[in-house]
Amino acid sequence: MTWHAAAALLAFAAIQIWLVTSAVAAGAPPTYIIVALVMLLALALPVxxxxxRRWYHLSRQALASWGLHARFRRDVRRLWIAALTLPFLWISGAMAATDAIAAIIK
Structure with a gap:
């Protein structure tokens, strides 16, 4: 699981950096960079x-069960889906919110 967690964090960070720099280049507020860093540090790293840590302790217990492999695959799938989709979701939501606020202010 360590490899999956590290690689998913790298993928999450790379996609997020690419999307944030593209959004800022397209006219989004530069505060997106700070929000992206806070999201990475406050949300992605602890998760x-x-x-x-959960899978490290499960592997140390060496309790082989038929459902352990299925749970591992489920957790790996969830980790990768979150790493690959959350940057797109929050950037698109932030851009929509910024546009809505700008329309209200005008």
Missing amino acids: ARATE
């Missing part, structure tokens, strides 16, 4: 670390 990945908790998932990795």
Whole structure:
């Protein structure tokens, strides 16, 4: 799980950096950079670390069960889906909110 957690964090960070720089270049507020960093530090890192720690303890117990492999695959799938989709969701939501606020102010 350590490999999956580290690689998913790298993918999350790379996609987020790409999307934030594209959004700022398109005219979004530069505060998106700070929000992106806060999201990475406050949300993504603890979730990945908790998932990795959980599977580390499960593997140390060496309790083989038929459902353990299925749970591992489910957690890996959830981790990768979150890492690959959340940057797109929050950037598109932030851009829509920024446009809505700008329309209200005008």
